[in-house]
Amino acid sequence: MKVRVILRLLLLAAIMTPISIWVGQQAYHWMPEPASEEALLVDNLFSFLTTLGTFIFLGVAGTLLYSVLFQRAAKYDEGDGPPIEGNLTLEIVWTAIPFVLVVWIAGYSYKIYDQMGILGPMEHVHMMGEAIAAPLTAAAPAQPESIEVHARQWVWEFYYPQAGVTSTELHLPNYTRAKLAMTSEDVIHGFYVPAFRVKQDVIPGRQVNFEFTPIREGTYRLRDSEYSGTYFAAMQANVVVESADAYHQWLNQAAAQVPQPGLNPSYVEYQVRVENRDSRPGWKTVTPAPAPLVNFPGSPDLPIPGP
Amino acid sequence: MTETSIIAPYYRQNEPQPGEPENWWRFFTFSTDHKVIGIQYIVTAFVFFLVGGFLAMVMRGELITPEADLVDRTVYNALFTMHGTIMLFMWTFPVLNGLANYLVPLQIGARDMAFPRLNAVAFWMVPVFGLILMASFLVPGGPSQSGWWAYPPVSLQNPTGNLINGQFLWILAVALSGISSIIGAVNIVTTIIRMRAPGMTFFKMPVFCWTVAAAQTIQLFGLPALTAGAVMLLFDLTVGTSFFDPATGGDPVLYQHFFWFYSHPAVYVIILPVFGVFSELFPVYARKPLFGYKFVAVSSFVITGLSAIVWVHHMFASGTPSWMRMLFMATTMTISVPTGVKIFAWVATVWGGKIRLTTPMLFALGGLVNFLFAGITGIMLAAVPFDIHVNNTYFVVGHFHYVIYGAAVMGIYAAIYHWFPKMTGRMYYEGLGKLHFVLTFVGVNLNFFPMHPLGLQGMPRRVASYDPEFAYWNVIASIGAFLLGVSVLPFLLNMISSWILGDKAPANPWRAIGLEWLVASPPPHENFAEIPTVVSEPYGYGKNEPLIAQQMVSTELASELS
Known part of the structure; x- marks a missing residue:
């Protein structure tokens, strides 16, 4: 009896395991094309989680489905089922197995997190007040190669301090650790590039440093990920990853350009509303910041999503 | 147990409370009968469920196309x-309070709640x-x-610059809701501890x-934190204090801690009674x-304890240091252990039984499958590196709605x-119920x-417009939302017509214990x-065993008589 039960369970596991592994492999295709080192790590973790999750879902839902299909009461059967009230061994086992599983998942997640080397915002926080109070001791800027990211309602602006270039399109050299120094002028915004799998809130009143490494040339979308008010959804920008040569060429070209208004779809939309060309009723909104003057506005076209 | 086992005076049997109308009008009075209050809660909450659902359908109407074209962005x-x-505050909390109000005194053998007036x-x-x-729809x-997080800034x-604005009324309503919930919690907890029938030990x-x-x-340990946070937010908004406003030296992240310290456990306030329903x-x-x-x-109660130490998982992409992310990842994952115990126990309960697929059973089974799916995506979300990608995207919205609609509302x-x-003393119509399911x-x-x-593709939540690459799945989601809107119609028809015209219900139509x-x-x-x-x-x-001592007497009597 016992042996038969165990054999049946083993047979079920033998069927479910390849299905789960196959679904776990499919999980890679549910994500955007990975364009950073971090993305490769996150996708591995997601595939692992999907494999485990599929196995558990199939096991539990399959058991329920079997019961519902084959263990129904006959039409006039008013009787009761077997009065089984529990099984201590079984209950201990199904407490222990999830515990072991989550320790495994947490350990693996920790390993991935460690490899990603994500900076928590508190690790390298520079309070604005401190920077102003101690100008003498802070003679050398902390990270001269950082690109400054300025978020305001509802436009992203990027400043390359060494080249003195401003832009509303983020350009990054491929295979180089991108270092961002992010600040917000008004509310909390979120820096999120799905193709890079990285996200970090930009909290007003402090500088948040953030790092990742792009590994695939192309154009991607930067989206505001922390709800920031009326034109939140329109606060997007293009991110261009290009070869180091192309990147430096772009910097030099941009530095030579005369400042002009950058891209700012929310302000354009707001103008339409103010001039009463929009007939839909709406409530009063915070006025969007006008387009910043930048060397390089960038392309208003959406990138074509990867294959 | 205490001396609560007093036989009620005969004249009070089968009569409305003194001074209370016997007809439906009593549902519109300040009744202290827990059964009247229970139904008051459930019906009131359902009206707000319809309002909230209507708002959701307008949202899905907006999201069926990428552009912000149906309503203005401020309206969205x-x-x-x-x-x-x-x-959350007008549907799930009140409807579950209604069920608890109606059922707890009956299930523990009490005549009413501990504090009927409260x-x-x-x-x-x-x-x-x-x-x-x-x-607040009417103010300038x-x-x-x-x-619903009301994050500052x-x-x-x-x-508008007005003192009485939508946010002001929102904070006021949430604070009042908190007070109402704390009053309810004191009452329910006291009732369960003090009013159980003789012989009804906790086990x-x-x-x-x-x-x-x-x-x-x-509710008792969590709501004070939210209420305190709400009061500070109110002061920031109205009298210009600077608890949370960074422009004047406040810390917006502090608010997030106040908010999630309650609002994550709040999800367990909703799902725990639904677990109770499944178990019944x-x-x-x-x-x-x-x-x-x-x-x-x-x-x-293990879930209750753990729920108090998981809140930072809502802030993994916010202003949290790495050690905090790792710590709360671990606590969040452990909460799946007591939850898993419940799921396995329900599956084992159903296994080998004589299953009847009545409407309530169908809803419970459907709710369980949805919850299983939500639990698996929940573990995924606890894994920090993955969460950093999908945090504040539609993946979280999907997970949350599988819990709240897929499991909680279906359980309700x-x-x-x-x-x-x-x-009601009436039977509902099984066919309409199954259609509803x-x-x-x-x-x-x-x-x-x-x-x-x-969410996996990177569509942020709360957007009124989105890039065209997301259109395909959004159309399907919107069709599903309109179907959910339609699904309420057979339910309403069933409830109203059954309450008026349904067959009279016996004391125990399900042969339940x-x-x-x-x-x-x-x-x-x-x-x-x-x-x-x-x-x-x-x-x-x-097991053919008596549940209460009075049944023992009657079975003995019956055997003696025969």
Whole structure:
């Protein structure tokens, strides 16, 4: 009896395991094309989680489905089922197995997190007040190669301090650790590039440093990920990853350009509303910041999503 | 137990409370009868469910196309703010309080709640803060547009400059809701601890009462934090203090801690009683005892304890240091252990039973499958590196709605159908119920499954417009949302027509075991002519044992007579 039960369970596991592994492999295709080192790590973790999750879902839902299909009461059967009230061994086992599983998942997640080397915002926080109070001791800027990211309602602006270039399109050299120094002028915004799998809130009143490494040339979308008010959804920008040569060429070209208004779809939309060309009723909104003057506005076209 | 087992004076049997109308009008009075208050809660909450659902359908109408073309962006932002607020504070909390109010005294063998007048006060605050919240549609500047989290500084931006604005009314309504919930929690916890019938030890108490006690304990320790945060936000907004405004030296991240310290456990306040409903229903419709009753009961309080130390997982992409991310990843994952215990116990309860697929059983099974899926995506979300990608995307919205609609609302429907004969004395129509189930189950999965691929692809939540690459799954989600809107119609038709015209219900139409099934349908005023003495554990299906001492006497008498 016992042996038969165990054999049946083993047979079920033998069927479910390849299905789960196959679904776990499919999980890679549910994500955007990975364009950073971090993305490769996150996708591995997601595939692992999907494999485990599929196995558990199939096991539990399959058991329920079997019961519902084959263990129904006959039409006039008013009787009761077997009065089984529990099984201590079984209950201990199904407490222990999830515990072991989550320790495994947490350990693996920790390993991935460690490899990603994500900076928590508190690790390298520079309070604005401190920077102003101690100008003498802070003679050398902390990270001269950082690109400054300025978020305001509802436009992203990027400043390359060494080249003195401003832009509303983020350009990054491929295979180089991108270092961002992010600040917000008004509310909390979120820096999120799905193709890079990285996200970090930009909290007003402090500088948040953030790092990742792009590994695939192309154009991607930067989206505001922390709800920031009326034109939140329109606060997007293009991110261009290009070869180091192309990147430096772009910097030099941009530095030579005369400042002009950058891209700012929310302000354009707001103008339409103010001039009463929009007939839909709406409530009063915070006025969007006008387009910043930048060397390089960038392309208003959406990138074509990867294959 | 205490001396609560006093036989009610004869003249009070089967009569409305003195000075109370006997007809339907009593549902509009300041009644102190827990059964009247329970139904008041459920019906009021359902009205707000319809309002919140309507707002959601307008949102899905906007999202069926990529552009922000149906409503103005300010209107869309107000819609999702009010949708979330109404669904949580005006629908799920009140409807579950209604079920607890109706069922707990009946299930523990009490004549009423511990504090009947306080009970009525807690209920009547619901329409008051509901109206305050609705009134914010009429003030200049419209309702709050900062989401149901009301994160500062967005929530402190007040473009109209008026003192009485949507955000002000929102904070007022949430604070009143908190007070109402704390009053309700004190009442329910006291009732469960002090008013149990003789013989009903904690380990003879139905799991629904266990889960309600566990959930209401969360209200007691969690709500003060939210209420304090709300008061500070109110001061920042109205009198210019600077608790949370970074422009004047405040810390916006501090608010997030206040908010999530309560608002994550709040999800357990919602799901725990639904676990209780599952634990009550599976034994009845599988005709088997609840598997591992004590494990299932105690695991509720393990969830309560762990729920207090997981809140930072909402802030993994926010201003949190790495050690905090890792710590809260670990605590969040451990909460799946007591939850897993429950899921396995329900599956084992159903296994090998004599299953009857009545409407409540279908809703419970559907709710369980949806919850299983939500639990798996929940573990994924706890893994910090993955969460950093999908945090604040539609993946989270999908996960959350599988919990709240897929599991909680379906569990609430299961409970309403199961206890409908008890509450109204009438049977519902099985065919309409099954139609309602099919529409709901298909609607939930059509509406909320597509949100997962959308989130994985990087569509942020709360957007009124999106890039065209997301259009495909959004169309499917919108169709699902409209189907969910349609699914309410057979339910309403069923409830209203059954209450008026349905067959008369016997005391125990499901042959269920429990004190509430020993009294007439609907139960008489003060429930029990004589307080029963409990002698057995609940869920004695297939064991042919008496539940209460009075049954022992009657079976002995019957055998003597024959």
